[in-house]
Amino acid sequence: MPDPKSRGRRRKLNATSYVVLGMLSYSPATSYDLKQWVANTIGNFWAFAHSQLYDEPARLVADGLVSETVEEGGRRKRTYEILPAGREALREWLADTTADQTEVRDLGLLKLFFANFGGREDLVRLAHDRHRSHKARADSYAEQRDELVDYADRWQVKTIELGIRYERCVEQFWADFIAELEEEQP
Structure with a gap:
Protein backbone atom coordinates (compact mmCIF):
# COMPACT_ATOMS: atom_id res chain seq x y z
CA MET A 1 0.00 0.00 0.00
CA PRO A 2 1.45 3.40 -0.93
CA ASP A 3 2.49 5.82 1.78
CA PRO A 4 -0.47 8.19 2.31
CA LYS A 5 1.95 11.10 2.77
CA SER A 6 3.53 10.51 -0.64
CA ARG A 7 0.62 12.28 -2.39
CA GLY A 8 1.10 10.50 -5.68
CA ARG A 9 4.90 10.58 -5.79
CA ARG A 10 6.19 7.78 -8.00
CA ARG A 11 8.68 6.40 -5.51
CA LYS A 12 9.40 6.37 -1.83
CA LEU A 13 12.00 8.96 -0.88
CA ASN A 14 15.16 7.81 0.89
CA ALA A 15 17.70 9.51 3.14
CA THR A 16 19.64 10.84 0.15
CA SER A 17 16.43 12.38 -1.19
CA TYR A 18 16.01 14.28 2.07
CA VAL A 19 19.68 15.32 2.11
CA VAL A 20 19.22 16.89 -1.32
CA LEU A 21 15.89 18.52 -0.39
CA GLY A 22 17.37 19.85 2.84
CA MET A 23 20.46 21.28 1.17
CA LEU A 24 18.41 22.84 -1.61
CA SER A 25 16.25 24.48 1.06
CA TYR A 26 19.24 26.68 1.82
CA SER A 27 20.01 27.60 -1.76
CA PRO A 28 19.77 26.40 -5.37
CA ALA A 29 22.78 24.28 -6.28
CA THR A 30 24.47 22.07 -8.83
CA SER A 31 25.25 18.45 -7.98
CA TYR A 32 28.86 19.49 -7.50
CA ASP A 33 27.79 22.20 -5.02
CA LEU A 34 25.74 19.61 -3.14
CA LYS A 35 28.71 17.27 -2.97
CA GLN A 36 30.93 20.04 -1.55
CA TRP A 37 28.35 21.19 1.02
CA VAL A 38 27.68 17.66 2.20
CA ALA A 39 31.38 16.83 2.47
CA ASN A 40 31.90 19.84 4.73
CA THR A 41 28.79 19.41 6.87
CA ILE A 42 26.61 16.34 7.24
CA GLY A 43 29.22 14.15 5.60
CA ASN A 44 30.81 14.17 9.06
CA PHE A 45 28.01 12.01 10.45
CA TRP A 46 26.05 10.65 7.50
CA ALA A 47 28.20 8.57 5.16
CA PHE A 48 27.06 7.63 1.66
CA ALA A 49 28.44 7.52 -1.84
CA HIS A 50 28.71 11.05 -3.15
CA SER A 51 27.79 9.76 -6.60
CA GLN A 52 24.24 9.62 -5.24
CA GLU A 72 22.98 27.21 -22.26
CA GLY A 73 26.28 26.47 -23.94
CA GLY A 74 29.50 25.55 -22.22
CA ARG A 75 29.28 22.59 -19.88
CA ARG A 76 25.46 22.86 -19.72
CA LYS A 77 25.65 22.94 -15.95
CA ARG A 78 22.42 21.90 -14.21
CA THR A 79 21.23 23.91 -11.24
CA TYR A 80 18.52 22.50 -9.00
CA GLU A 81 16.03 24.39 -6.87
CA ILE A 82 13.53 23.04 -4.39
CA LEU A 83 9.85 23.47 -5.26
CA PRO A 84 6.97 23.96 -2.79
CA ASP A 96 7.69 11.79 11.06
CA THR A 97 8.87 9.68 14.01
CA THR A 98 12.54 8.74 14.21
CA ALA A 99 12.67 5.50 16.19
CA ASP A 100 15.38 3.73 14.17
CA GLN A 101 18.39 2.51 16.12
CA THR A 102 21.69 4.27 15.53
CA GLU A 103 23.97 2.19 13.34
CA VAL A 104 27.58 1.93 14.45
CA ARG A 105 30.00 0.71 11.80
CA ASP A 106 33.42 0.97 13.36
CA LEU A 107 36.20 -1.11 11.83
CA GLY A 108 38.17 -0.78 15.07
CA LEU A 109 35.36 -2.42 17.07
CA LEU A 110 35.08 -5.15 14.49
CA LYS A 111 38.79 -5.88 14.76
CA LEU A 112 38.61 -5.72 18.56
CA PHE A 113 35.83 -8.32 18.53
CA PHE A 114 38.10 -10.76 16.66
CA ALA A 115 41.36 -9.70 18.36
CA ASN A 116 41.63 -13.12 20.00
CA PHE A 117 42.89 -14.45 16.68
CA GLY A 118 45.66 -11.87 16.27
CA GLY A 119 48.78 -11.01 18.18
CA ARG A 120 49.14 -8.72 21.20
CA GLU A 121 51.16 -6.23 19.15
CA ASP A 122 48.24 -6.02 16.69
CA LEU A 123 45.88 -5.28 19.57
CA VAL A 124 48.14 -2.58 21.02
CA ARG A 125 48.56 -0.98 17.57
CA LEU A 126 44.80 -1.10 17.02
CA ALA A 127 44.14 0.64 20.35
CA HIS A 128 46.66 3.39 19.64
CA ASP A 129 45.48 3.85 16.03
CA ARG A 130 41.84 4.14 17.07
CA HIS A 131 42.64 6.49 19.95
CA ARG A 132 44.58 8.81 17.62
CA SER A 133 41.88 8.62 14.98
CA HIS A 134 39.02 9.53 17.31
CA LYS A 135 41.07 12.28 18.98
CA ALA A 136 41.90 13.80 15.60
CA ARG A 137 38.27 13.70 14.51
CA ALA A 138 37.06 15.27 17.77
CA ASP A 139 39.68 18.00 17.42
CA SER A 140 38.61 18.60 13.82
CA TYR A 141 34.95 18.82 14.85
CA ALA A 142 35.88 21.32 17.59
CA GLU A 143 37.63 23.49 14.99
CA GLN A 144 34.59 23.26 12.71
CA ARG A 145 32.29 24.23 15.58
CA ASP A 146 34.42 27.28 16.31
CA GLU A 147 34.13 28.30 12.65
CA LEU A 148 30.38 27.57 12.44
CA VAL A 149 29.24 29.17 15.67
CA ASP A 150 29.14 32.70 14.22
CA TYR A 151 27.18 32.00 11.04
CA ALA A 152 25.46 28.59 11.13
CA ASP A 153 22.07 28.04 12.64
CA ARG A 154 21.94 26.60 16.14
CA TRP A 155 20.80 23.15 14.96
CA GLN A 156 23.83 22.79 12.71
CA VAL A 157 26.03 23.71 15.68
CA LYS A 158 24.19 21.13 17.82
CA THR A 159 24.99 18.37 15.32
CA ILE A 160 28.69 19.16 15.47
CA GLU A 161 28.53 19.31 19.28
CA LEU A 162 27.14 15.77 19.37
CA GLY A 163 29.91 14.70 17.01
CA ILE A 164 32.49 16.13 19.40
CA ARG A 165 30.91 14.37 22.38
CA TYR A 166 30.70 11.06 20.53
CA GLU A 167 34.31 11.20 19.37
CA ARG A 168 35.58 12.25 22.82
CA CYS A 169 33.67 9.36 24.41
CA VAL A 170 35.15 6.82 21.99
CA GLU A 171 38.58 8.45 22.32
CA GLN A 172 38.31 7.92 26.10
CA PHE A 173 37.28 4.28 25.60
CA TRP A 174 40.47 3.61 23.63
CA ALA A 175 42.60 5.58 26.13
CA ASP A 176 41.19 3.45 28.96
CA PHE A 177 41.81 0.31 26.91
CA ILE A 178 45.41 1.35 26.27
CA ALA A 179 45.86 1.80 30.04
CA GLU A 180 44.43 -1.70 30.63
CA LEU A 181 46.83 -3.17 28.09
CA GLU A 182 49.78 -1.39 29.70
CA GLU A 183 48.81 -2.77 33.14
CA GLU A 184 48.70 -6.29 31.69
CA GLN A 185 52.12 -6.10 30.05
CA PRO A 186 53.99 -9.38 30.60
Whole structure:
Protein backbone atom coordinates (compact mmCIF):
# COMPACT_ATOMS: atom_id res chain seq x y z
CA MET A 1 0.00 0.00 0.00
CA PRO A 2 1.45 3.40 -0.93
CA ASP A 3 2.49 5.82 1.78
CA PRO A 4 -0.47 8.19 2.31
CA LYS A 5 1.95 11.10 2.77
CA SER A 6 3.53 10.51 -0.64
CA ARG A 7 0.62 12.28 -2.39
CA GLY A 8 1.10 10.50 -5.68
CA ARG A 9 4.90 10.58 -5.79
CA ARG A 10 6.19 7.78 -8.00
CA ARG A 11 8.68 6.40 -5.51
CA LYS A 12 9.40 6.37 -1.83
CA LEU A 13 12.00 8.96 -0.88
CA ASN A 14 15.16 7.81 0.89
CA ALA A 15 17.70 9.51 3.14
CA THR A 16 19.64 10.84 0.15
CA SER A 17 16.43 12.38 -1.19
CA TYR A 18 16.01 14.28 2.07
CA VAL A 19 19.68 15.32 2.11
CA VAL A 20 19.22 16.89 -1.32
CA LEU A 21 15.89 18.52 -0.39
CA GLY A 22 17.37 19.85 2.84
CA MET A 23 20.46 21.28 1.17
CA LEU A 24 18.41 22.84 -1.61
CA SER A 25 16.25 24.48 1.06
CA TYR A 26 19.24 26.68 1.82
CA SER A 27 20.01 27.60 -1.76
CA PRO A 28 19.77 26.40 -5.37
CA ALA A 29 22.78 24.28 -6.28
CA THR A 30 24.47 22.07 -8.83
CA SER A 31 25.25 18.45 -7.98
CA TYR A 32 28.86 19.49 -7.50
CA ASP A 33 27.79 22.20 -5.02
CA LEU A 34 25.74 19.61 -3.14
CA LYS A 35 28.71 17.27 -2.97
CA GLN A 36 30.93 20.04 -1.55
CA TRP A 37 28.35 21.19 1.02
CA VAL A 38 27.68 17.66 2.20
CA ALA A 39 31.38 16.83 2.47
CA ASN A 40 31.90 19.84 4.73
CA THR A 41 28.79 19.41 6.87
CA ILE A 42 26.61 16.34 7.24
CA GLY A 43 29.22 14.15 5.60
CA ASN A 44 30.81 14.17 9.06
CA PHE A 45 28.01 12.01 10.45
CA TRP A 46 26.05 10.65 7.50
CA ALA A 47 28.20 8.57 5.16
CA PHE A 48 27.06 7.63 1.66
CA ALA A 49 28.44 7.52 -1.84
CA HIS A 50 28.71 11.05 -3.15
CA SER A 51 27.79 9.76 -6.60
CA GLN A 52 24.24 9.62 -5.24
CA LEU A 53 24.29 13.42 -5.11
CA TYR A 54 24.71 13.44 -8.88
CA ASP A 55 21.79 11.05 -9.53
CA GLU A 56 19.25 12.03 -6.88
CA PRO A 57 18.46 15.59 -8.03
CA ALA A 58 17.27 14.29 -11.42
CA ARG A 59 15.01 11.79 -9.64
CA LEU A 60 13.57 14.58 -7.52
CA VAL A 61 12.93 16.60 -10.70
CA ALA A 62 10.99 13.62 -12.09
CA ASP A 63 9.07 13.45 -8.78
CA GLY A 64 8.05 17.11 -9.14
CA LEU A 65 9.88 18.14 -5.96
CA VAL A 66 12.81 20.01 -7.53
CA SER A 67 13.20 22.14 -10.65
CA GLU A 68 16.18 22.03 -12.98
CA THR A 69 17.75 24.85 -14.96
CA VAL A 70 20.28 23.88 -17.63
CA GLU A 71 22.97 26.39 -18.55
CA GLU A 72 22.98 27.21 -22.26
CA GLY A 73 26.28 26.47 -23.94
CA GLY A 74 29.50 25.55 -22.22
CA ARG A 75 29.28 22.59 -19.88
CA ARG A 76 25.46 22.86 -19.72
CA LYS A 77 25.65 22.94 -15.95
CA ARG A 78 22.42 21.90 -14.21
CA THR A 79 21.23 23.91 -11.24
CA TYR A 80 18.52 22.50 -9.00
CA GLU A 81 16.03 24.39 -6.87
CA ILE A 82 13.53 23.04 -4.39
CA LEU A 83 9.85 23.47 -5.26
CA PRO A 84 6.97 23.96 -2.79
CA ALA A 85 6.13 20.24 -3.08
CA GLY A 86 9.74 19.46 -2.13
CA ARG A 87 9.54 21.73 0.91
CA GLU A 88 6.33 19.97 1.93
CA ALA A 89 7.97 16.53 1.51
CA LEU A 90 10.86 17.71 3.69
CA ARG A 91 8.46 19.06 6.35
CA GLU A 92 6.55 15.73 6.36
CA TRP A 93 9.79 13.80 6.81
CA LEU A 94 10.92 16.08 9.64
CA ALA A 95 7.55 15.59 11.38
CA ASP A 96 7.69 11.79 11.06
CA THR A 97 8.87 9.68 14.01
CA THR A 98 12.54 8.74 14.21
CA ALA A 99 12.67 5.50 16.19
CA ASP A 100 15.38 3.73 14.17
CA GLN A 101 18.39 2.51 16.12
CA THR A 102 21.69 4.27 15.53
CA GLU A 103 23.97 2.19 13.34
CA VAL A 104 27.58 1.93 14.45
CA ARG A 105 30.00 0.71 11.80
CA ASP A 106 33.42 0.97 13.36
CA LEU A 107 36.20 -1.11 11.83
CA GLY A 108 38.17 -0.78 15.07
CA LEU A 109 35.36 -2.42 17.07
CA LEU A 110 35.08 -5.15 14.49
CA LYS A 111 38.79 -5.88 14.76
CA LEU A 112 38.61 -5.72 18.56
CA PHE A 113 35.83 -8.32 18.53
CA PHE A 114 38.10 -10.76 16.66
CA ALA A 115 41.36 -9.70 18.36
CA ASN A 116 41.63 -13.12 20.00
CA PHE A 117 42.89 -14.45 16.68
CA GLY A 118 45.66 -11.87 16.27
CA GLY A 119 48.78 -11.01 18.18
CA ARG A 120 49.14 -8.72 21.20
CA GLU A 121 51.16 -6.23 19.15
CA ASP A 122 48.24 -6.02 16.69
CA LEU A 123 45.88 -5.28 19.57
CA VAL A 124 48.14 -2.58 21.02
CA ARG A 125 48.56 -0.98 17.57
CA LEU A 126 44.80 -1.10 17.02
CA ALA A 127 44.14 0.64 20.35
CA HIS A 128 46.66 3.39 19.64
CA ASP A 129 45.48 3.85 16.03
CA ARG A 130 41.84 4.14 17.07
CA HIS A 131 42.64 6.49 19.95
CA ARG A 132 44.58 8.81 17.62
CA SER A 133 41.88 8.62 14.98
CA HIS A 134 39.02 9.53 17.31
CA LYS A 135 41.07 12.28 18.98
CA ALA A 136 41.90 13.80 15.60
CA ARG A 137 38.27 13.70 14.51
CA ALA A 138 37.06 15.27 17.77
CA ASP A 139 39.68 18.00 17.42
CA SER A 140 38.61 18.60 13.82
CA TYR A 141 34.95 18.82 14.85
CA ALA A 142 35.88 21.32 17.59
CA GLU A 143 37.63 23.49 14.99
CA GLN A 144 34.59 23.26 12.71
CA ARG A 145 32.29 24.23 15.58
CA ASP A 146 34.42 27.28 16.31
CA GLU A 147 34.13 28.30 12.65
CA LEU A 148 30.38 27.57 12.44
CA VAL A 149 29.24 29.17 15.67
CA ASP A 150 29.14 32.70 14.22
CA TYR A 151 27.18 32.00 11.04
CA ALA A 152 25.46 28.59 11.13
CA ASP A 153 22.07 28.04 12.64
CA ARG A 154 21.94 26.60 16.14
CA TRP A 155 20.80 23.15 14.96
CA GLN A 156 23.83 22.79 12.71
CA VAL A 157 26.03 23.71 15.68
CA LYS A 158 24.19 21.13 17.82
CA THR A 159 24.99 18.37 15.32
CA ILE A 160 28.69 19.16 15.47
CA GLU A 161 28.53 19.31 19.28
CA LEU A 162 27.14 15.77 19.37
CA GLY A 163 29.91 14.70 17.01
CA ILE A 164 32.49 16.13 19.40
CA ARG A 165 30.91 14.37 22.38
CA TYR A 166 30.70 11.06 20.53
CA GLU A 167 34.31 11.20 19.37
CA ARG A 168 35.58 12.25 22.82
CA CYS A 169 33.67 9.36 24.41
CA VAL A 170 35.15 6.82 21.99
CA GLU A 171 38.58 8.45 22.32
CA GLN A 172 38.31 7.92 26.10
CA PHE A 173 37.28 4.28 25.60
CA TRP A 174 40.47 3.61 23.63
CA ALA A 175 42.60 5.58 26.13
CA ASP A 176 41.19 3.45 28.96
CA PHE A 177 41.81 0.31 26.91
CA ILE A 178 45.41 1.35 26.27
CA ALA A 179 45.86 1.80 30.04
CA GLU A 180 44.43 -1.70 30.63
CA LEU A 181 46.83 -3.17 28.09
CA GLU A 182 49.78 -1.39 29.70
CA GLU A 183 48.81 -2.77 33.14
CA GLU A 184 48.70 -6.29 31.69
CA GLN A 185 52.12 -6.10 30.05
CA PRO A 186 53.99 -9.38 30.60
